Amino acid sequence: MSRVTTHVLPPISNNASSFLIEAATRSYKHQYANIYYLRLQHLKDIVERRASNKWKKAAGNAVFVPRVLEVVKAQLSYIVGTVYMEMPLKPNVLRDLARDRSLPNPAPPPKMCSSEDSIMLEDESGRIVLVGDVIKSAQLVTGVILAALGMETPSGEFEVVDICFAGLAPQTRNQPLTQPTQSDAMEVDSEQTLDRRDDDPWLAFVSGLDVGAEGGQDAPIELLTGYLTGEMDASHAPVPPSQISRLIIVGNSLAPYEAAVQPKEVTPTELRKKKFGNEASTFSNVPGITLANHLLDIGQTLPIHLLPGPNDPAGSIMPQQPFPRAMFGKVASYATFSCETNPTFLHLSNAESRTSDDGSISCNLLINSGQPLNDMFTYLPSPPVTRLSTLESTLRWRHQAPTAPDTLWCHPYFTSDPFVIKETPNLYVVGGQPRFATKVVRESMEETEDGSERSCRIVMVPTFSRTQELVLVNMRTMETRTMRFNVEGVGNGVHSVQEAAL
Structure with a gap:
């Protein structure tokens, strides 16, 4: 199968924030x-x-x-x-x-x-x-x-x-988006309103695989892997696998670990045999191995970007730092496998360098795994406020995590605030959400300081373990589609892959 390719290029401007905490700035002695x-x-x-x-x-x-x-x-x-x-x-x-420490803390x-x-x-x-x-x-x-x-x-x-408010930040390259029709307010764009081409590169986003969770999501993940690698019949899929250029996993790849040890009475003889009097570790590495195998299957045919999430074995403060590549076995040896920070900023293009001027497609992406939006949503009454409207507000505030460090843990920066949005991305993606939603956020020439139009496609990626949905975005038109991997009658091996209803 011949696949459409894209490349990661350096940002066009110096306004792209780096969320990697270097050793020189990894200090916790400063005030928030x-x-x-x-x-x-x-x-x-x-x-x-x-x-x-x-x-x-x-x-x-x-x-x-x-x-x-x-x-x-x-x-x-x-x-x-x-x-x-x-x-x-x-x-x-x-x-x-x-509070009285003899009483348990109330649930938040x-x-x-x-x-x-x-x-x-x-x-x-x-x-x-x-x-x-x-x-x-x-x-x-x-x-x-x-x-x-x-x-x-x-x-x-x-x-x-x-x-x-500050309004949308400057935009170095305004990617062509669909015209401001009714499709901007729809969850999935209508095919009749978009000019789709067979060589358009698409990006695949998934969040909340929750590998290792009780009940398991093995069958939907196998279907997802088969679709992305082209090993499954995709004749009814909204996008051919050959047009998907990258997979971006937006947090919560592993299910949160829950100890399953039941307390029991221990005799003095058994206690002396135990090291430091503790139970042996009940940690299982099976979920990590299973995830690594899925990544290897996909990584052999498709570049992968992996972000940590709130449930993953990563630091809990924002920005979360990349996973150690050694966690993922053989796929870590692939140059096309990237462990990213959360949040992360990517500049993608179907050209190998910025000097190419042959009508190449370029796209700036700002991605996070959902902690900022989930925290902000606890501040606001719903209804009338929605998660999508709150995500739109972060663009107009020019800040993707304003509640940090008040109620969202973050690193105590003392020279800059990396969460300030200095450049409006073409595509702004947030994972770990209850359901899929999308919208194009625009500012007219009259609203901006430099008289330029600015626009950004915002996308909420749902939790895969609950919805079995994969989100697809066209890099050229910013068209969005979803695929749902339903499993029916697993014992008989019957399955269905369907596009989400409009």
């Missing part, structure tokens, strides 16, 4: 407050310029106040700062320390939002409470940089009448 300061310093001027353009013709001659505590009562003004959400249900270390609530929440805006001078219907309906999370237009009330609060 540095991250908020660096974030505000990077985005404050951008937000201020955008707010100035937005409100320069506003009635009342609004003036910019450089510090939030310098606002004047009854004077229309706008301020820029970092959002802080005061939420009674949010985890609190001091409250945990004061699925949502941290409540009617008692308050929203504040802070900078280096202090904090001011934001009030008003506009700010209550804005659906914000801690760590967002914004400008607020309004005036201080007699009680010392700042009543907001409008807000402004």
Whole structure:
């Protein structure tokens, strides 16, 4: 089988963030407050310029106040700062320390939002409470940089009448996307609206294989492997396997390990025979070997990018560092097998170098395994907020993990905040989600500082162990399709592979 090929190239600009923590910066002695300061310093001027353009013709001659505590009562003004959400249900270390330790900790609530929440805006001078219907309906999370237009009330609060974010970051190369038709709001694009070619490279995304989970997903994963390698009949597949140029595994490849040791009475003689009086390890390496075998089968025909996720045996703080290649056996010797950080930024092209100017297809990808979105979603009421709308907001905030380090663990950076989105990708993919969803996010020439149009396809990749879905994206048109690998009557060997319904 002849397969369409793509290549990983260096980023076009220097704005692409590196999430690899080098030895020189791997330090934990710094305060987390540095991250908020660096974030505000990077985005404050951008937000201020955008707010100035937005409100320069506003009635009342609004003036910019450089510090939030310098606002004047009854004077229309706008301020820029970092959002802080005061939420009674949010985890609190001091409250945990004061709790009666003889009682088990209560289960964390699925949502941290409540009617008692308050929203504040802070900078280096202090904090001011934001009030008003506009700010209550804005659906914000801690760590967002914004400008607020309004005036201080007699009680010392700042009543907001409008807000402004940084907007989409500059885009070095605007990949052609579908026209802004009804397909932008559909889960899967309609074939009639897109110009598909037989030589278009497609990218395959899967998340949450959960190899080793109880109940097992062996049959769907075997079907997935057979499709990607071209060993299975794919006549009814939405995309021929020969057009899939890469597989990107977006976290949670292995199921979380759960000890299965049952406590039992131990005699003194047995205790003396045990090393340090401990039970022998019950850890099984079978899931790791099984995953390595699947990767080897796929890696022989297809380049693979592997990101760690929250359930994988990797560091729990963001950004997660790459897996050790030695974990995966023979496939680790392939140059086409890449262990990535989480998040990661990739620049892909069907040309071998950037000097090629023969109509080559190029695409910038920003990918993470879902921890930032899952954490932000606990701040927001749903409905009306959806995961897709929250993911869209991160582009307009220019930050993919604003809740770090407040409720999302992250490395204590002290020179830069790598989670700031300095360049709008063509494709923004998030794994570990309950269901598939996608949308094209756009900004017109009138909304951007340089007068250029910007657009980005955002994609939520569902957990494979629950949905058996594979997501496919066309690198040229950003068309999206899904495939579901259903297994029916496994005992009789009957299976079906079907495209997700529109």
